[in-house]
Amino acid sequence: MIDSKIPPGPLDQKWTYYKGHCKLVNPANKRKLEVIVIGTGLAGASAAASLGELGYQVKAFCFQDSPRRAHSIAAQGGINAAKNYQNDGDSVFRLFYDTIKGGDYRAREANVHRLAEVSVNIIDQCVAQGVPFAREYGGLLSNRSFGGTQVQRTFYAAGQTGQQLLIGAYQALERQVALGNVKMYSRHEMLDIVIIDGKCRGVICRNLVTGELERHFGHAVLLCSGGYGNVFYLSTNAMGSNVTAIWKAHRKGAYFGNPCFTQIHPTCIPVSGDHQSKLTLMSESLRNDGRIWVPKKKGDTRKPNEIPEDERDYYLERRYPAFGNLVPRDVASRAAKERCDAGYGVGSSKQAVYLDYAAAIIRYGKIECGKQGITNPTEEQIRTLGKQVVKEKYGNLFDMYQKITGEDPYEVPMRIYPAVHYTMGGLWVDYELMTTVPGLYALGEANFSDHGANRLGASALMQGLADGYFVIPYTIGNYLADEIRTASISTDHPAFVEAEKQVSDRINCLMSIQGKQSPESFHKRLGKIMWDKCGMARNAEGLKQAITEIQELRKEFWSDLRVTGTIHEYNPELDKANRVADFMELGELMCIDALHRNESCGGHFREESQTEDGEAKRDDANFSYVAAWEWKGDSQWQLHKEELHFEVAKPSQRSYK
Amino acid sequence: MEHYTMNLTLKVWRQKNSQDKGRFETYEVKNISSEMSFLEMFDVLNEQLIAEGKDPIAFDHDCREGICGMCSMYINGRPHGPWQHNTVCQLHMRAYKDGDTIVVEPWRAKAFPVIKDLVVDRSAFDRIIQAGGYISVNTGNAVDANAIPIEKEKADAAFAAAACIGCGACVAACKNSSAMLFLSAKVSHLALLPQGEPERKTRVLNMVAQMDKEGFGSCTFTEACEAVCPKGISVTNISRLNKEYLVAGLTEDKR
Ligand SMILES: Cc1cc2nc3c(=O)[nH]c(=O)nc-3n(C[C@H](O)[C@H](O)[C@H](O)COP(=O)(O)OP(=O)(O)OC[C@H]3O[C@@H](n4cnc5c(N)ncnc54)[C@H](O)[C@@H]3O)c2cc1C
Ligand code: SF4
Ligand code: FES
Numbered sequence: 001m002i003d004s005k006i007p008p009g010p011l012d013q014k015w016t017y018y019k020g021h022c023k024l025v026n027p028a029n030k031r032k033l034e035v036i037v038i039g040t041g042l043a044g045a046s047a048a049a050s051l052g053e054l055g056y057q058v059k060a061f062c063f064q065d066s067p068r069r070a071h072s073i074a075a076q077g078g079i080n081a082a083k084n085y086q087n088d089g090d091s092v093f094r095l096f097y098d099t100i101k102g103g104d105y106r107a108r109e110a111n112v113h114r115l116a117e118v119s120v121n122i123i124d125q126c127v128a129q130g131v132p133f134a135r136e137y138g139g140l141l142s143n144r145s146f147g148g149t150q151v152q153r154t155f156y157a158a159g160q161t162g163q164q165l166l167i168g169a170y171q172a173l174e175r176q177v178a179l180g181n182v183k184m185y186s187r188h189e190m191l192d193i194v195i196i197d198g199k200c201r202g203v204i205c206r207n208l209v210t211g212e213l214e215r216h217f218g219h220a221v222l223l224c225s226g227g228y229g230n231v232f233y234l235s236t237n238a239m240g241s242n243v244t245a246i247w248k249a250h251r252k253g254a255y256f257g258n259p260c261f262t263q264i265h266p267t268c269i270p271v272s273g274d275h276q277s278k279l280t281l282m283s284e285s286l287r288n289d290g291r292i293w294v295p296k297k298k299g300d301t302r303k304p305n306e307i308p309e310d311e312r313d314y315y316l317e318r319r320y321p322a323f324g325n326l327v328p329r330d331v332a333s334r335a336a337k338e339r340c341d342a343g344y345g346v347g348s349s350k351q352a353v354y355l356d357y358a359a360a361i362i363r364y365g366k367i368e369c370g371k372q373g374i375t376n377p378t379e380e381q382i383r384t385l386g387k388q389v390v391k392e393k394y395g396n397l398f399d400m401y402q403k404i405t406g407e408d409p410y411e412v413p414m415r416i417y418p419a420v421h422y423t424m425g426g427l428w429v430d431y432e433l434m435t436t437v438p439g440l441y442a443l444g445e446a447n448f449s450d451h452g453a454n455r456l457g458a459s460a461l462m463q464g465l466a467d468g469y470f471v472i473p474y475t476i477g478n479y480l481a482d483e484i485r486t487a488s489i490s491t492d493h494p495a496f497v498e499a500e501k502q503v504s505d506r507i508n509c510l511m512s513i514q515g516k517q518s519p520e521s522f523h524k525r526l527g528k529i530m531w532d533k534c535g536m537a538r539n540a541e542g543l544k545q546a547i548t549e550i551q552e553l554r555k556e557f558w559s560d561l562r563v564t565g566t567i568h569e570y571n572p573e574l575d576k577a578n579r580v581a582d583f584m585e586l587g588e589l590m591c592i593d594a595l596h597r598n599e600s601c602g603g604h605f606r607e608e609s610q611t612e613d614g615e616a617k618r619d620d621a622n623f624s625y626v627a628a629w630e631w632k633g634d635s636q637w638q639l640h641k642e643e644l645h646f647e648v649a650k651p652s653q654r655s656y657k
Numbered sequence: 658m659e660h661y662t663m664n665l666t667l668k669v670w671r672q673k674n675s676q677d678k679g680r681f682e683t684y685e686v687k688n689i690s691s692e693m694s695f696l697e698m699f700d701v702l703n704e705q706l707i708a709e710g711k712d713p714i715a716f717d718h719d720c721r722e723g724i725c726g727m728c729s730m731y732i733n734g735r736p737h738g739p740w741q742h743n744t745v746c747q748l749h750m751r752a753y754k755d756g757d758t759i760v761v762e763p764w765r766a767k768a769f770p771v772i773k774d775l776v777v778d779r780s781a782f783d784r785i786i787q788a789g790g791y792i793s794v795n796t797g798n799a800v801d802a803n804a805i806p807i808e809k810e811k812a813d814a815a816f817a818a819a820a821c822i823g824c825g826a827c828v829a830a831c832k833n834s835s836a837m838l839f840l841s842a843k844v845s846h847l848a849l850l851p852q853g854e855p856e857r858k859t860r861v862l863n864m865v866a867q868m869d870k871e872g873f874g875s876c877t878f879t880e881a882c883e884a885v886c887p888k889g890i891s892v893t894n895i896s897r898l899n900k901e902y903l904v905a906g907l908t909e910d911k912r
Contacts, residue, residue: 050796065717066783068823069725085803121799128799130792130852132816139806157816163724164819171791178787186780209772238719272692277700278721400722403740403747404694469796518707520700564712569674570773572715573707 002255002628002640005430006110011648012092015114018431019474023481030055033480034488036203036218037061038190038245041070042162042461043444044224045169046468052176054473056480059216060173061188061205063240063575068170071226071238072464075162076283076397078144078154079461081119086143090151092116097649099459102148102328103424103452104602104618105651106258106626108644110431111449118470119462123155125469129168133157146457147284148328148656154458159283159396165461169468188214189575191503192248193221193440196495200440204496204503208575211568213500215491219483220439220476223249224468227423227445229262231583231590232535233527235420236268236281242579243586246427246446254435255628255640257428257448259586260594263455263603264536265421266332269404269414270352279419280404282355283397284457287325287332289360289390290414292316294344294353304346304354304413315339323656330454330603330616331656333418337536338614340417347415354413361386361410418536422460424451424603425590428628428642432475433467436628439479443467448626453602507567510577515560519577522557526550526580526587534591539607543595550588551635557584589629589637596639599623620651662688663755667702669714670762675770681760691751695738696721696728698750716775721746723887726822729829730775731762736826736885744824744887764825766834768872779825781871782839788867789860790843792852811849818845820888827882827890833874838882840868841898842890848901858905865902 007018025033037048037060045067048060062070082095095116100107123141127133133155134142143152157164176182187208194202194215202217225245229235250256267282293312300307315335317324327335336353339345346352365386369377372385387410391398398409405415427435427442429449434441444464451459533546557580565571600609600616601623609617626642664687672679686702693701696718703713719727723744730745732738738748753759761775769777819842827838844861847853853860876895883892 046796053795064719064725064727065779066823068783069719069727071720071725073725073822074720074722083802121797123802124799125794125796127802127805128792128794128852130815130819130847130850132812132819132846132850133802134816135807135809135812137809139808139812140803160724160820163822164816167819171786172794172796174783174786175791175793177783184783186783238725239721240719273690275690275693275697275701277694277697280722399742400747403723403743403749406749406751473796516708518704520704562707564707564710570715570776573713 002428002436002642003430004108004642005432006108007431011109011113014110015117022474022478025477025481025484027055029484031057033057033483034059034218035476036216036221037224038203038222039070039224039226039444039446040067040170040173041072041224041226041444042166042169042464043446043468044222045070045166045173046465047222047224047443047472048182049169049172049176050469050473051476052179052181055181058176058182059185059218060182061185061190063187063189063208065186067173067184067186068167070166071241072166072461073163074238075165075461076159076281077146077285078156078161078458079122079165079465080146080153080456080458081123081155081462082116082153083120083123085141086152088151090153094151095119095153098149099450099456100452100649101654102456103454104616104654105452105620105624105646105649106261106601106644107450107452108626109646109648114471115450115463115466118466121470122462122465126165126168129172131157131164131168133164144285145288145326147287147326147332148456154285156285159285159394162461165465169465190245190248191578192499193252193437194495194499195252195437196489196493199438201489202491202496204499206503209570211571213503215496215500217489217491219480219486220441222441222443222472223427223446224443225446227426228583228586229420229423231526231587232420232530233524234271234276234279234531236265236279239278242582244579244582246442247582247586249427249435249437249440251631253437254440254442255428255630256425256589257626257628258425258453258593259590259629260534260597260604261424261453261602262420263329263422263424264333264418266329266336266418267355267416268419268421269401270347270349270417280400281419281421282401282414282416284329286355286394286397289393290325290355290357291359292325292353292355294339294346298343304356313344320656327656328454328456330605333536334605336418352415352417355416356413357390357409358413361390364389420531420535422455424448424453424455428626432478433472434475434479441472441476443472453604507574507578510561510574510581511563511567513559513561513563515562517560518562519573519580522553522561523576523580523583525553526584529553530587530590534587534594537605537607538594540595543591546591547588547595550584550591554584557581588635592637593627593629597623597627618653624651661691663691663750663753663757665689665753666758668758668760669775671714671774672771674773679771689750691749693750694721694746695748695750696746714775715773718746723747724822726824729764729777729824729826731764731829733760736764736829737887742887742889744822764829766828766873768834768836769825769828779823781873782823782825782836784871785836785840785864785867786843789856789863790847792847793856805851807850815846815849818842818849818890818894821890822888824887826885826887828873830881830885831874832879832881833877835876835882836868836871836873837876837895837898838886838890838892840864841894844898844901845894848897857901858908861898861901861905
């Protein structure tokens with residue numbers, strides 16, 4: 001039985017109750033307790049800094065050369081919080097409700113409510129750290145709206161919100177490093193966890209510069225290693241993002257929650273050719289002002305600006321009048337795929353739709369002319385002023401588009417297509433963020449917790465920082481309070497020796513295959529299987545094929561891989577081989593999970609389960625649970641179910657019409 | 658955009674580790690699409706080297722969208738290559754034509770030792786931040802975010818400085834290997850905000866001291882840094898830093 005440890009009481013009192021009743025560790029004892037934090041993105045950096053401030057002895061690890069470079073840095077659009085500064089009817093309850101509904105009723109109510117509650121503290125904390133959020137002329141904070149909501153609750157810093165938030169958390173972390181409370185290990189990769197007497201007590205890491213393996217003890221270990229979207233090879237994730245940390249933990253007993261729940265983001269720059277190494281997101285905030293369309297005529301080859309207004313199909317506005325271009329991501333992505341599959345796609349690949357700013361430029365231009373008292377402005381004046389406004393709001397995104405495509409988005413509509421972006425799945429955790437291995441926690445994108453089957457925009461940054469700044473500092477105390485008598489365990493303990501040997505054996509094995517194909521080539525092939533058969537639309541037939549194909553690919557990998565270089569040096573090929581090996585095992589589990597979940601919900605679309613007009617059809621009677629998979633050996637998993645109970649947000653078919 | 662393909666000659670710095678002396682090696686790459694990014698061209702070259710059983714070229718990269726600051730190549734004498742306000746991961750091959758020769762080196766500075774090939778150690782930047790590049794506020798101590806209004810111009814200027822990605826191109830471009838643009842961006846970011854006020858003086862003094870300790874050169878204001886900075890960090894930040902430093906030095910409590 002898995003116990004989610006949800007506190008008693010009414011939903012909006014649970015967190016208060018928990019905080020009032022959890023065990024505490026006194027300051028003198030905190031100094032004796034060691035905590036290991038794997039990953040220093042928003043979740044890890046905020047956790048490491050906050051635990052350091054509390055007085056724990058923290059060791060933090062990341063594989064980049066500096067914690068400031070974690071993938072969180074790339075988040076563009078913003079972070080949600082129920083501040084209701086706009087007085088537009090927002091509240092903690094609404095943020096909670098939007099998140100549950102947006103997640104298509106596959107998230108745990110108690111966790112989501114807590115997230116909405118602490119969201120307001122996050123903004124306060126970040127501003128205090130000097131995060132330069134966008135402001136209005138009166139000096140107060142500015143907000144914008146995001147998909148799946150009807151209020152303006154998103155805080156932002158141009159198109160670089162993740163960067164500014166991470167720099168804030170990074171600075172807090174470096175302050176703790178300077179104070180000696182946190183020891184930082186950059187260019188280190190965690191390759192296994194160590195379990196002693198049923199509790200997680202440390203990790204095995206590889207120093208990526210020297211290739212040496214290291215053992216580190218901790219009374220508790222936090223995995224904050226981010227998402228695994230790169231299992232699809234092409235995604236908006238950074239090149240190094242990977243599943244290894246949580247996969248190793250999974251193989252040592254941590255259940256994996258909802259592995260198949262993947263978010264495909266509707267607005268990304270389309271693939272341009274086989275050389276493509278990653279995909280670039282165009283922030284969802286662009287859907288605030290941009291209009292999405294395709295030609296009404298199939299296979300129309302005219303240039304976009306030559307297609308007259310009445311020959312354009314603004315299909316989101318047509319299908320979903322209430323939310324229009326701001327429907328949630330899964331809905332917008334499927335609608336784009338539907339149009340392209342039906343033959344209305346644009347661009348040379350025909351796998352793209354237009355995101356058009358012409359109307360917004362004119363609208364803003366007219367407002368500006370009004371503000372500046374220009375009567376009878378010329379079309380040119382309107383456009384010039386309108387472009388200035390758009391540049392101020394989205395300038396860096398437009399620049400990015402232009403650099404990649406060589407086209408000017410102020411003049412020609414952007415071409416966009418959905419791409420893999422985020423993984424709602426991750427290690428199963430209880431209310432305290434603890435996995436099924438005692439003493440092992442998962443935070444941020446690495447856990448499965450708050451977003452159900454679909455994450456709303458601007459909610460990942462919120463969750464990462466909620467977990468790190470405001471949740472784990474309480475919940476870890478509840479565990480460590482019983483550990484104050486546990487002295488540091490020597491890393492000569494047989495469990496450490498054994499774990500290191502396993503890691504070392506595997507590395508030797510990878511190096512000794514001496515075949516012909518590179519890690520990169522295997523990764524590409526895995527990605528193609530996943531995208532074709534476990535991507536935006538899935539069916540039983542395809543998923544079964546995918547499972548067989550992945551098993552075959554794995555065999556080929558372990559018999560024909562070539563890793564150049566040696567073990568005891570800086571060797572990115574070896575790092576990559578290690579990661580791809582884990583991705584393959586994960587890919588198989590994702591397909592198994594997608595196959596077993598014979599319903600459509602959120603980002604998981606089973607072709608067998610749809611309404612007459614092609615919308616996703618949930619099956620609450622049979623699938624209102626979290627699928628938590630236990631690893632039982634190669635290609636073998638056992639399913640455990642955490643039933644979901646909705647006491648406040650009663651499930652209904654999602655409608656954005 | 659018209660697309661085309663090209664053949665190129667690459668002269669790339671190869672260095673096994675920090676002790677190795679290092680040398681240039683020449684490679685040919687064929688059929689490179691103008692739509693590829695510069696790093697994707699390197700991916701092609703590396704796959705080619707692996708197929709030939711040779712050691713691929715090590716280079717740092719992660720986000721590949723110009724924001725993490727990890728990529729760092731010195732291309733034909735210029736950090737991040739020929740485009741303005743650009744990182745090498747965002748440089749696209751349409752910047753080149755068939756038959757071009759491209760020379761690629763790592764950042765070169767005493768404070769950035771080479772780890773391997775094009776990969777250097779920039780941890781000195783982290784240590785400069787540790788010396789004071791933060792606001793000392795523990796989690797949970799904050800007042801309401803709208804309690805202190807900040808003029809939009811100031812907030813925008815702080816943001817412009819905070820946009821630094823810590824890539825180190827400024828250091829690589831400078832003949833003195835000075836880190837002043839990087840340092841001034843952080844000092845400006847925090848000095849422009851009311852939250853940064855209490856630690857304003859100690860911050861600038863400690864950070865400058867750490868920069869000197871790390872072995873970065875001094876600034877002779879050639880402005881080479883601003884010219885190559887991918888985020889357009891302005892040298893006016895250096896002027897602000899100098900002023901902050903002077904004021905802090907004059908009023909420092911000499912105990
Ligand atoms: C392009 C893009 C734009 C986005 N925009 C938004 C947005 O506007 N709003 C929003 O809310 N969300 C957004 N997201 C999602 C959001 O950015 C991420 O979900 C979030 O930042 C993840 O944070 P994290 O701390 O969990 O992980 P990450 O930031 O991915 O950090 C992972 C950390 O773990 C380390 N690590 C991983 N494996 C190991 C290992 N084995 N050993 C040691 N260290 C390891 C890494 O070095 C890194 O430090 C966006 C995502 C993308 C891709
Ligand atoms: S100032 Fe510019 S060049 Fe220097 S580290 Fe920052 S972003 Fe890079
Ligand atoms: S790889 Fe991130 S900035 Fe270039």
